[in-house]
Amino acid sequence: MKFTTLRKLTIGLTAVLTFGTAFGASAETLRVGMECTYAPFNYRTADGELTGYDVDVAKGVAEIIGADLEYVCQQWDGMIPALLANKFDLIVASMSITNSRLEKIDFSSPYRDSVGRLVGKSNMEKPLFDAADKPIPENFTGLRIGLERASTYESWFNAILPDADIVLYDGSEPLYLDLVNGRVDAIMTNPMKAHLRFLAKEEGSGFEFVSPAIAEVEYFGTGVGIGLRQGQSELKASLDGAIKKLINDGKLTEYALKYFPFPIHNEEWGDN
Protein backbone atom coordinates (compact mmCIF):
# COMPACT_ATOMS: atom_id res chain seq x y z
CA MET A 1 0.00 0.00 0.00
CA LYS A 2 2.64 2.38 1.07
CA PHE A 3 4.81 1.27 -1.80
CA THR A 4 2.15 1.93 -4.44
CA THR A 5 1.46 5.40 -3.13
CA LEU A 6 5.11 6.21 -3.33
CA ARG A 7 5.26 4.71 -6.79
CA LYS A 8 2.26 6.71 -7.95
CA LEU A 9 3.83 9.82 -6.56
CA THR A 10 7.09 9.08 -8.32
CA ILE A 11 5.35 8.49 -11.61
CA GLY A 12 3.31 11.66 -11.20
CA LEU A 13 6.38 13.68 -10.33
CA THR A 14 8.31 12.28 -13.27
CA ALA A 15 5.43 13.11 -15.56
CA VAL A 16 5.25 16.66 -14.26
CA LEU A 17 9.00 17.11 -14.63
CA THR A 18 9.04 15.65 -18.14
CA PHE A 19 6.10 17.74 -19.18
CA GLY A 20 7.67 20.79 -17.62
CA THR A 21 10.94 20.47 -19.51
CA ALA A 22 9.23 19.59 -22.75
CA PHE A 23 6.99 22.62 -22.44
CA GLY A 24 9.93 24.87 -21.61
CA ALA A 25 11.82 23.74 -24.68
CA SER A 26 8.93 24.12 -27.12
CA ALA A 27 8.08 27.72 -26.18
CA GLU A 28 11.12 29.42 -27.69
CA THR A 29 11.58 33.12 -27.06
CA LEU A 30 11.72 35.41 -30.07
CA ARG A 31 13.27 38.82 -29.53
CA VAL A 32 11.45 41.47 -31.53
CA GLY A 33 13.08 44.77 -32.52
CA MET A 34 10.96 47.90 -32.92
CA GLU A 35 11.30 51.65 -32.41
CA CYS A 36 8.82 51.82 -29.51
CA THR A 37 8.09 55.46 -30.43
CA TYR A 38 6.22 55.05 -33.71
CA ALA A 39 2.60 55.57 -32.74
CA PRO A 40 0.15 54.10 -33.58
CA PHE A 41 2.20 51.17 -34.91
CA ASN A 42 4.60 50.56 -32.03
CA TYR A 43 4.66 52.84 -29.00
CA ARG A 44 4.27 52.98 -25.24
CA THR A 45 1.09 53.97 -23.48
CA ALA A 46 1.21 56.36 -20.54
CA ASP A 47 1.64 53.31 -18.26
CA GLY A 48 4.74 52.29 -20.19
CA GLU A 49 3.11 49.32 -21.91
CA LEU A 50 4.06 48.59 -25.51
CA THR A 51 1.12 48.69 -27.87
CA GLY A 52 0.16 49.45 -31.46
CA TYR A 53 -0.61 47.67 -34.71
CA ASP A 54 2.88 46.16 -35.05
CA VAL A 55 2.74 44.90 -31.47
CA ASP A 56 -0.67 43.32 -32.10
CA VAL A 57 0.68 41.58 -35.22
CA ALA A 58 3.76 40.35 -33.31
CA LYS A 59 1.55 38.97 -30.52
CA GLY A 60 -0.86 37.36 -33.03
CA VAL A 61 2.00 35.67 -34.92
CA ALA A 62 3.68 34.53 -31.70
CA GLU A 63 0.45 32.94 -30.51
CA ILE A 64 0.04 30.98 -33.74
CA ILE A 65 3.62 29.70 -33.90
CA GLY A 66 3.74 29.17 -30.14
CA ALA A 67 6.64 31.42 -29.18
CA ASP A 68 7.22 33.86 -26.34
CA LEU A 69 8.04 37.46 -27.19
CA GLU A 70 10.65 39.79 -25.81
CA TYR A 71 10.71 43.39 -27.09
CA VAL A 72 13.90 45.30 -27.85
CA CYS A 73 13.65 49.05 -28.54
CA GLN A 74 16.03 50.14 -31.29
CA GLN A 75 16.48 53.43 -33.13
CA TRP A 76 15.32 53.18 -36.74
CA ASP A 77 18.58 53.77 -38.59
CA GLY A 78 20.27 50.92 -36.70
CA MET A 79 17.43 48.43 -37.05
CA ILE A 80 18.91 46.16 -39.74
CA PRO A 81 22.50 46.29 -38.38
CA ALA A 82 21.11 45.32 -34.96
CA LEU A 83 19.20 42.37 -36.46
CA LEU A 84 22.36 41.24 -38.29
CA ALA A 85 24.35 41.63 -35.05
CA ASN A 86 21.89 39.24 -33.38
CA LYS A 87 20.54 41.83 -30.92
CA PHE A 88 17.09 40.45 -31.74
CA ASP A 89 15.52 37.83 -34.03
CA LEU A 90 12.68 39.66 -35.80
CA ILE A 91 11.95 43.20 -36.94
CA VAL A 92 8.28 44.04 -36.48
CA ALA A 93 8.60 47.79 -36.89
CA SER A 94 6.55 48.86 -39.91
CA MET A 95 9.48 48.05 -42.18
CA SER A 96 8.65 47.99 -45.90
CA ILE A 97 9.89 45.09 -48.01
CA THR A 98 12.27 46.84 -50.42
CA ASN A 99 14.84 45.36 -52.77
CA SER A 100 17.81 47.03 -51.07
CA ARG A 101 16.75 45.62 -47.70
CA LEU A 102 16.17 42.17 -49.23
CA GLU A 103 19.87 42.08 -50.13
CA LYS A 104 20.70 41.97 -46.41
CA ILE A 105 17.71 40.37 -44.70
CA ASP A 106 14.63 38.27 -45.44
CA PHE A 107 11.04 39.35 -45.01
CA SER A 108 7.85 37.46 -44.25
CA SER A 109 4.86 38.02 -46.50
CA PRO A 110 3.37 41.52 -46.03
CA TYR A 111 0.99 42.44 -43.23
CA ARG A 112 0.39 46.13 -43.97
CA ASP A 113 0.32 48.59 -46.90
CA SER A 114 3.45 50.64 -47.47
CA VAL A 115 2.67 54.20 -48.47
CA GLY A 116 3.96 57.73 -47.96
CA ARG A 117 2.44 61.19 -48.14
CA LEU A 118 3.72 64.73 -47.67
CA VAL A 119 2.34 66.93 -44.91
CA GLY A 120 2.81 70.70 -45.10
CA LYS A 121 1.16 74.06 -44.41
CA SER A 122 -2.45 74.34 -45.62
CA ASN A 123 -1.75 77.51 -47.61
CA MET A 124 1.22 76.40 -49.74
CA GLU A 125 1.86 78.96 -52.46
CA LYS A 126 2.53 76.49 -55.28
CA PRO A 127 1.17 72.98 -55.70
CA LEU A 128 3.88 70.34 -55.34
CA PHE A 129 2.10 67.82 -57.56
CA ASP A 130 0.32 68.26 -60.90
CA ALA A 131 -3.13 67.01 -61.84
CA ALA A 132 -1.67 63.63 -62.88
CA ASP A 133 -0.14 63.25 -59.38
CA LYS A 134 3.40 63.74 -60.68
CA PRO A 135 5.75 65.90 -58.59
CA ILE A 136 6.68 69.34 -59.99
CA PRO A 137 10.41 69.56 -59.20
CA GLU A 138 10.75 73.35 -59.56
CA ASN A 139 8.06 73.93 -56.93
CA PHE A 140 10.18 72.00 -54.43
CA THR A 141 13.07 74.47 -54.68
CA GLY A 142 13.52 76.49 -51.52
CA LEU A 143 11.49 74.01 -49.49
CA ARG A 144 13.09 72.03 -46.69
CA ILE A 145 11.70 68.49 -46.49
CA GLY A 146 11.99 66.52 -43.25
CA LEU A 147 12.39 62.72 -43.44
CA GLU A 148 13.43 59.87 -41.19
CA ARG A 149 16.94 58.68 -41.95
CA ALA A 150 17.01 55.30 -43.77
CA SER A 151 13.29 55.37 -44.59
CA THR A 152 11.58 54.41 -47.84
CA TYR A 153 10.72 58.12 -48.12
CA GLU A 154 14.42 58.99 -48.25
CA SER A 155 15.06 56.56 -51.11
CA TRP A 156 12.03 57.89 -52.98
CA PHE A 157 13.31 61.48 -52.71
CA ASN A 158 16.87 60.50 -53.65
CA ALA A 159 15.55 58.84 -56.80
CA ILE A 160 12.67 61.11 -57.86
CA LEU A 161 13.65 64.54 -56.53
CA PRO A 162 17.43 64.41 -55.99
CA ASP A 163 17.73 68.22 -55.81
CA ALA A 164 15.25 68.64 -52.96
CA ASP A 165 16.61 70.09 -49.72
CA ILE A 166 16.39 67.09 -47.41
CA VAL A 167 16.75 67.23 -43.62
CA LEU A 168 17.30 63.83 -41.98
CA TYR A 169 15.90 62.98 -38.55
CA ASP A 170 16.58 60.08 -36.18
CA GLY A 171 12.96 59.54 -35.18
CA SER A 172 9.46 60.44 -36.27
CA GLU A 173 8.46 62.65 -33.32
CA PRO A 174 10.98 65.46 -34.04
CA LEU A 175 9.56 65.71 -37.57
CA TYR A 176 6.26 67.07 -36.27
CA LEU A 177 7.97 69.38 -33.77
CA ASP A 178 10.13 70.94 -36.46
CA LEU A 179 7.25 71.18 -38.93
CA VAL A 180 5.32 73.22 -36.36
CA ASN A 181 8.42 75.26 -35.49
CA GLY A 182 8.95 76.07 -39.15
CA ARG A 183 12.38 74.44 -39.35
CA VAL A 184 11.07 72.30 -42.23
CA ASP A 185 8.33 73.20 -44.74
CA ALA A 186 6.99 69.69 -45.31
CA ILE A 187 7.55 66.16 -44.07
CA MET A 188 6.94 62.81 -45.70
CA THR A 189 5.55 60.07 -43.54
CA ASN A 190 2.96 57.35 -43.27
CA PRO A 191 -0.45 59.00 -43.93
CA MET A 192 -2.33 56.86 -41.40
CA LYS A 193 0.18 57.85 -38.76
CA ALA A 194 0.23 61.52 -39.79
CA HIS A 195 -3.54 61.67 -39.59
CA LEU A 196 -3.84 60.16 -36.11
CA ARG A 197 -0.72 61.57 -34.54
CA PHE A 198 -0.84 65.07 -35.97
CA LEU A 199 -3.50 66.30 -38.40
CA ALA A 200 -6.46 65.19 -36.28
CA LYS A 201 -4.99 66.98 -33.24
CA GLU A 202 -4.96 70.64 -32.31
CA GLU A 203 -1.23 71.11 -33.03
CA GLY A 204 -1.91 69.92 -36.58
CA SER A 205 -4.37 72.70 -37.40
CA GLY A 206 -3.11 74.78 -40.30
CA PHE A 207 -1.43 71.72 -41.82
CA GLU A 208 -2.70 69.19 -44.36
CA PHE A 209 -1.60 66.56 -46.85
CA VAL A 210 0.15 68.35 -49.72
CA SER A 211 0.64 65.31 -51.96
CA PRO A 212 -1.29 62.29 -53.12
CA ALA A 213 -0.53 58.94 -51.47
CA ILE A 214 2.73 57.65 -52.95
CA ALA A 215 3.31 53.91 -53.05
CA GLU A 216 5.57 53.14 -56.01
CA VAL A 217 6.58 49.51 -55.47
CA GLU A 218 10.14 50.21 -56.58
CA TYR A 219 10.75 52.43 -53.53
CA PHE A 220 7.96 51.53 -51.13
CA GLY A 221 8.08 47.77 -51.68
CA THR A 222 5.21 45.34 -51.80
CA GLY A 223 4.15 46.20 -48.27
CA VAL A 224 5.33 46.04 -44.69
CA GLY A 225 6.67 42.68 -43.49
CA ILE A 226 8.43 41.02 -40.60
CA GLY A 227 12.21 41.13 -41.05
CA LEU A 228 14.46 38.19 -40.17
CA ARG A 229 18.06 37.12 -40.80
CA GLN A 230 18.65 35.24 -44.07
CA GLY A 231 18.87 31.47 -44.18
CA GLN A 232 16.03 30.71 -41.76
CA SER A 233 13.56 29.20 -44.20
CA GLU A 234 11.68 27.29 -41.50
CA LEU A 235 11.06 30.40 -39.43
CA LYS A 236 10.12 32.36 -42.55
CA ALA A 237 7.60 29.69 -43.57
CA SER A 238 5.96 29.70 -40.16
CA LEU A 239 5.82 33.53 -40.14
CA ASP A 240 4.24 33.54 -43.62
CA GLY A 241 1.69 30.96 -42.54
CA ALA A 242 0.86 32.86 -39.38
CA ILE A 243 0.34 36.17 -41.21
CA LYS A 244 -1.91 34.53 -43.79
CA LYS A 245 -3.91 32.95 -41.00
CA LEU A 246 -4.24 36.36 -39.31
CA ILE A 247 -5.55 37.82 -42.57
CA ASN A 248 -7.96 34.97 -43.29
CA ASP A 249 -9.28 34.91 -39.72
CA GLY A 250 -10.02 38.64 -39.94
CA LYS A 251 -7.54 39.39 -37.16
CA LEU A 252 -5.57 41.99 -39.12
CA THR A 253 -8.78 43.89 -39.84
CA GLU A 254 -9.64 43.70 -36.15
CA TYR A 255 -6.19 45.09 -35.18
CA ALA A 256 -6.42 47.91 -37.73
CA LEU A 257 -9.89 48.99 -36.59
CA LYS A 258 -8.49 49.55 -33.08
CA TYR A 259 -6.53 52.52 -34.45
CA PHE A 260 -7.97 53.43 -37.86
CA PRO A 261 -11.43 53.58 -39.39
CA PHE A 262 -10.33 51.18 -42.16
CA PRO A 263 -8.16 48.05 -42.63
CA ILE A 264 -4.58 48.75 -43.74
CA HIS A 265 -3.67 45.51 -45.51
CA ASN A 266 -4.54 43.81 -48.78
CA GLU A 267 -6.96 40.88 -48.51
CA GLU A 268 -5.24 39.19 -51.46
CA TRP A 269 -2.15 38.62 -49.30
CA GLY A 270 -4.13 35.97 -47.44
CA ASP A 271 -4.68 33.79 -50.54
CA ASN A 272 -2.78 30.60 -51.41
Added chain:
Amino acid sequence: MSFDFTLIIDAVPKILLGIGLTFQLLVVSAVLGLVLAIGIMLMRISGKWYLSWPAQIYIYIFRGTPILVQIFIVYYGFPQLEFIRESFIWPLFRDPFGCAIVALTLNTGAYVSEILRGGVMGVDRGILEAGTALGLSVRQRFIHLTSPIAIRLALPAYGNDVISLLKSTALASTITLADMTGIARTIVAQTFAPYEIFISLAIIYMILTWILQKSLGRVERHLGRYMQK
Protein backbone atom coordinates in the same frame (compact mmCIF):
# COMPACT_ATOMS: atom_id res chain seq x y z
CA MET B 1 31.19 39.01 -40.31
CA SER B 2 33.28 39.80 -43.36
CA PHE B 3 35.05 43.10 -43.64
CA ASP B 4 34.38 44.82 -46.96
CA PHE B 5 37.23 47.13 -47.94
CA THR B 6 35.55 48.38 -51.12
CA LEU B 7 32.84 49.86 -48.90
CA ILE B 8 35.48 51.89 -47.08
CA ILE B 9 36.93 53.17 -50.36
CA ASP B 10 33.45 54.28 -51.43
CA ALA B 11 32.51 55.76 -48.09
CA VAL B 12 35.59 57.81 -47.13
CA PRO B 13 35.22 60.47 -49.87
CA LYS B 14 31.54 60.87 -48.96
CA ILE B 15 32.35 61.22 -45.26
CA LEU B 16 35.03 63.78 -46.10
CA LEU B 17 32.33 65.98 -47.67
CA GLY B 18 31.31 66.69 -44.07
CA ILE B 19 34.77 67.75 -42.91
CA GLY B 20 34.01 71.40 -43.73
CA LEU B 21 30.98 71.42 -41.46
CA THR B 22 32.85 69.59 -38.69
CA PHE B 23 35.62 72.20 -38.95
CA GLN B 24 33.19 75.12 -38.92
CA LEU B 25 31.54 73.75 -35.80
CA LEU B 26 34.93 73.29 -34.15
CA VAL B 27 36.48 76.65 -35.06
CA VAL B 28 33.42 78.86 -34.50
CA SER B 29 32.53 77.32 -31.15
CA ALA B 30 36.18 77.20 -30.03
CA VAL B 31 36.68 80.91 -30.77
CA LEU B 32 33.36 82.05 -29.30
CA GLY B 33 33.87 79.70 -26.36
CA LEU B 34 37.29 81.18 -25.64
CA VAL B 35 35.93 84.73 -25.68
CA LEU B 36 33.11 83.67 -23.37
CA ALA B 37 35.54 81.80 -21.13
CA ILE B 38 37.78 84.85 -20.68
CA GLY B 39 34.77 86.92 -19.61
CA ILE B 40 33.50 84.25 -17.23
CA MET B 41 36.96 83.72 -15.77
CA LEU B 42 37.38 87.48 -15.13
CA MET B 43 33.98 87.53 -13.41
CA ARG B 44 34.95 84.49 -11.37
CA ILE B 45 38.21 85.98 -10.06
CA SER B 46 36.90 89.56 -9.75
CA GLY B 47 36.41 89.17 -6.00
CA LYS B 48 32.96 90.77 -6.29
CA TRP B 49 30.18 88.38 -5.28
CA TYR B 50 27.64 89.73 -7.78
CA LEU B 51 30.03 88.87 -10.62
CA SER B 52 31.55 85.74 -9.17
CA TRP B 53 28.30 83.98 -8.24
CA PRO B 54 26.64 84.08 -11.66
CA ALA B 55 29.89 82.83 -13.18
CA GLN B 56 30.05 79.95 -10.72
CA ILE B 57 26.40 79.03 -11.33
CA TYR B 58 26.96 79.06 -15.09
CA ILE B 59 30.04 76.85 -14.80
CA TYR B 60 28.23 74.48 -12.47
CA ILE B 61 25.23 74.11 -14.82
CA PHE B 62 27.23 73.50 -17.99
CA ARG B 63 29.78 71.19 -16.42
CA GLY B 64 27.06 69.39 -14.52
CA THR B 65 24.92 68.31 -17.49
CA PRO B 66 25.73 66.11 -20.52
CA ILE B 67 26.41 68.04 -23.69
CA LEU B 68 23.90 65.91 -25.59
CA VAL B 69 21.20 67.08 -23.19
CA GLN B 70 22.32 70.69 -23.67
CA ILE B 71 22.09 70.31 -27.45
CA PHE B 72 18.60 68.81 -27.17
CA ILE B 73 17.42 71.58 -24.84
CA VAL B 74 18.67 74.27 -27.22
CA TYR B 75 17.33 72.56 -30.36
CA TYR B 76 14.04 71.03 -29.19
CA GLY B 77 13.37 72.91 -25.95
CA PHE B 78 13.78 76.58 -26.86
CA PRO B 79 11.37 76.57 -29.83
CA GLN B 80 8.61 75.46 -27.45
CA LEU B 81 8.77 78.91 -25.88
CA GLU B 82 6.56 81.37 -27.72
CA PHE B 83 8.69 84.43 -26.91
CA ILE B 84 11.80 82.85 -28.43
CA ARG B 85 9.93 81.93 -31.62
CA GLU B 86 8.75 85.51 -31.99
CA SER B 87 11.97 87.28 -31.02
CA PHE B 88 14.83 88.52 -33.19
CA ILE B 89 17.05 85.59 -32.07
CA TRP B 90 14.71 82.99 -33.63
CA PRO B 91 16.64 82.83 -36.95
CA LEU B 92 19.64 81.67 -34.89
CA PHE B 93 17.66 78.94 -33.12
CA ARG B 94 15.66 78.00 -36.21
CA ASP B 95 18.88 76.88 -37.85
CA PRO B 96 20.33 73.59 -36.51
CA PHE B 97 23.85 74.96 -37.12
CA GLY B 98 23.06 77.94 -34.87
CA CYS B 99 21.73 75.62 -32.17
CA ALA B 100 24.83 73.44 -32.33
CA ILE B 101 27.11 76.48 -32.09
CA VAL B 102 25.19 77.88 -29.11
CA ALA B 103 25.31 74.58 -27.22
CA LEU B 104 28.96 73.79 -28.01
CA THR B 105 30.07 77.35 -27.18
CA LEU B 106 28.27 77.43 -23.84
CA ASN B 107 29.65 74.02 -22.94
CA THR B 108 33.26 74.60 -23.88
CA GLY B 109 33.14 78.10 -22.37
CA ALA B 110 32.45 76.63 -18.94
CA TYR B 111 35.39 74.22 -19.08
CA VAL B 112 37.84 76.65 -20.63
CA SER B 113 37.07 79.37 -18.07
CA GLU B 114 38.15 76.97 -15.32
CA ILE B 115 41.28 76.02 -17.28
CA LEU B 116 42.17 79.70 -17.63
CA ARG B 117 41.50 80.31 -13.94
CA GLY B 118 43.90 77.50 -13.14
CA GLY B 119 46.52 79.27 -15.24
CA VAL B 120 45.95 82.60 -13.52
CA MET B 121 46.09 80.99 -10.06
CA GLY B 122 49.37 79.33 -11.00
CA VAL B 123 51.21 82.60 -11.50
CA ASP B 124 53.84 83.06 -8.79
CA ARG B 125 52.86 85.70 -6.23
CA GLY B 126 56.43 86.98 -6.11
CA ILE B 127 56.22 88.16 -9.70
CA LEU B 128 53.09 90.18 -8.96
CA GLU B 129 54.69 91.64 -5.80
CA ALA B 130 57.70 92.66 -7.88
CA GLY B 131 55.29 94.34 -10.29
CA THR B 132 53.65 96.23 -7.43
CA ALA B 133 57.06 97.32 -6.17
CA LEU B 134 57.81 98.71 -9.63
CA GLY B 135 54.62 100.76 -9.44
CA LEU B 136 52.50 98.86 -12.00
CA SER B 137 48.72 99.23 -11.70
CA VAL B 138 46.39 96.25 -11.26
CA ARG B 139 45.49 96.38 -14.94
CA GLN B 140 49.14 96.60 -16.06
CA ARG B 141 50.09 93.71 -13.81
CA PHE B 142 47.29 91.56 -15.26
CA ILE B 143 48.08 92.35 -18.89
CA HIS B 144 51.89 92.28 -18.77
CA LEU B 145 52.68 89.82 -15.99
CA THR B 146 49.77 87.49 -15.25
CA SER B 147 48.42 86.91 -18.78
CA PRO B 148 51.54 85.68 -20.59
CA ILE B 149 52.45 83.29 -17.78
CA ALA B 150 48.85 82.12 -17.30
CA ILE B 151 48.46 81.37 -21.02
CA ARG B 152 51.61 79.28 -20.97
CA LEU B 153 50.42 77.38 -17.92
CA ALA B 154 46.91 76.82 -19.26
CA LEU B 155 47.88 75.77 -22.77
CA PRO B 156 48.29 71.98 -22.31
CA ALA B 157 44.91 71.68 -20.60
CA TYR B 158 43.34 74.01 -23.17
CA GLY B 159 44.64 71.85 -26.02
CA ASN B 160 43.01 68.90 -24.36
CA ASP B 161 39.68 70.74 -24.36
CA VAL B 162 39.93 71.66 -28.05
CA ILE B 163 40.48 67.99 -28.92
CA SER B 164 37.53 67.04 -26.78
CA LEU B 165 35.46 69.73 -28.53
CA LEU B 166 36.32 68.22 -31.93
CA LYS B 167 34.69 65.01 -30.84
CA SER B 168 31.72 66.78 -29.29
CA THR B 169 30.90 68.22 -32.72
CA ALA B 170 29.85 64.68 -33.72
CA LEU B 171 26.77 65.15 -31.52
CA ALA B 172 25.54 67.80 -33.97
CA SER B 173 24.51 64.89 -36.20
CA THR B 174 21.67 64.20 -33.75
CA ILE B 175 20.03 67.50 -34.69
CA THR B 176 19.92 66.86 -38.45
CA LEU B 177 23.34 68.36 -39.34
CA ALA B 178 25.25 66.49 -42.04
CA ASP B 179 28.70 66.72 -40.46
CA MET B 180 31.09 63.77 -40.89
CA THR B 181 29.21 61.69 -38.33
CA GLY B 182 25.82 62.60 -39.82
CA ILE B 183 26.97 61.52 -43.29
CA ALA B 184 28.48 58.31 -41.91
CA ARG B 185 25.23 57.43 -40.18
CA THR B 186 23.31 57.98 -43.41
CA ILE B 187 25.74 55.71 -45.27
CA VAL B 188 25.35 53.04 -42.58
CA ALA B 189 21.60 53.32 -42.95
CA GLN B 190 21.92 52.67 -46.69
CA THR B 191 24.58 49.95 -46.63
CA PHE B 192 23.73 48.33 -43.27
CA ALA B 193 27.50 48.05 -42.70
CA PRO B 194 28.24 49.77 -39.38
CA TYR B 195 31.72 48.27 -38.82
CA GLU B 196 33.37 49.39 -42.04
CA ILE B 197 31.83 52.87 -42.05
CA PHE B 198 32.24 53.75 -38.38
CA ILE B 199 35.82 52.45 -38.31
CA SER B 200 36.65 54.68 -41.31
CA LEU B 201 35.00 57.57 -39.47
CA ALA B 202 36.99 56.85 -36.32
CA ILE B 203 40.25 56.85 -38.27
CA ILE B 204 39.41 60.23 -39.85
CA TYR B 205 38.76 61.70 -36.39
CA MET B 206 42.05 60.23 -35.16
CA ILE B 207 43.95 61.86 -38.03
CA LEU B 208 42.32 65.22 -37.28
CA THR B 209 43.17 64.84 -33.59
CA TRP B 210 46.77 64.06 -34.48
CA ILE B 211 46.98 67.24 -36.56
CA LEU B 212 45.47 69.31 -33.74
CA GLN B 213 47.78 67.71 -31.20
CA LYS B 214 50.89 68.42 -33.27
CA SER B 215 49.89 72.06 -33.92
CA LEU B 216 49.13 72.69 -30.27
CA GLY B 217 52.43 71.05 -29.34
CA ARG B 218 54.22 73.53 -31.61
CA VAL B 219 52.51 76.49 -29.97
CA GLU B 220 53.41 75.09 -26.55
CA ARG B 221 57.06 74.70 -27.50
CA HIS B 222 57.09 78.20 -28.96
CA LEU B 223 55.66 79.80 -25.83
CA GLY B 224 57.86 77.70 -23.55
CA ARG B 225 61.04 78.23 -25.54
CA TYR B 226 62.75 80.12 -22.65
CA MET B 227 62.63 76.87 -20.67
CA GLN B 228 64.39 74.75 -23.28
CA LYS B 229 68.07 74.13 -23.05
